[in-house]
Amino acid sequence: MKANWEKFFSPDTPLNEKTKLLEHGNQLQLLLQGFAHDPRTREVGAQVSDVTFTSPTQADVTYSLTLKGQTAVPNATGVSVLDNGTWKVSVKTICALVSMDTGGTAVPGC
Numbered sequence: 001m002k003a004n005w006e007k008f009f010s011p012d013t014p015l016n017e018k019t020k021l022l023e024h025g026n027q028l029q030l031l032l033q034g035f036a037h038d039p040r041t042r043e044v045g046a047q048v049s050d051v052t053f054t055s056p057t058q059a060d061v062t063y064s065l066t067l068k069g070q071t072a073v074p075n076a077t078g079v080s081v082l083d084n085g086t087w088k089v090s091v092k093t094i095c096a097l098v099s100m101d102t103g104g105t106a107v108p109g110c
Contacts, residue, residue, distance in 0.1 A: 001048075001080050002048040002051060003104060005021075005048050005061055005080060005087075005089060008021040008046075008049065008089045009046035010046075011042040011043065018032055018035075019032060019082060020086065020088075021086070023081050023083055023089065024091050024109075028109045030108055030109070031098065031108065031110070036094070040067075044063055044065060044066065044067055045069075046063045047064050048062070049062050049063060049075070050062040057081060057082040058079060058090075059079070060077060060079060061077065061093075062076070062079050063077075078090065078092075078097075079093050080091030080093075091109070091110070094110075095107070095109075095110035
């Protein structure tokens with residue numbers, strides 16, 4: 001799970017791979033494409049520091065967002081979900097991050 005989470009946030013991961021690592025990724029293509037065109041996303045990463053399983057199909061994740069290799073948002077929390085045998089970043093988590101970036105403006109799919 002940790003590897004999938006960090007891979008999702010990696011600037012080196014192609015969009016089609018990110019889609020597979022996000023809950024309902026196919027439905028959130030426009031959101032992911034928007035991220036792909038934002039130059040800041042090429043500077044952002046994530047480092048997972050803790051995972052706590054809350055059920056067989058869900059886990060709370062503590063992570064830090066990095067910007068240019070430096071911690072920008074320490075000890076953030078999110079949720080990972082098991083979907084078709086793959087641990088994915090939850091829609092809830094990605095929408096919370098998008099909401100922070102847009103100042104609370106609604107984003108399609110969230």
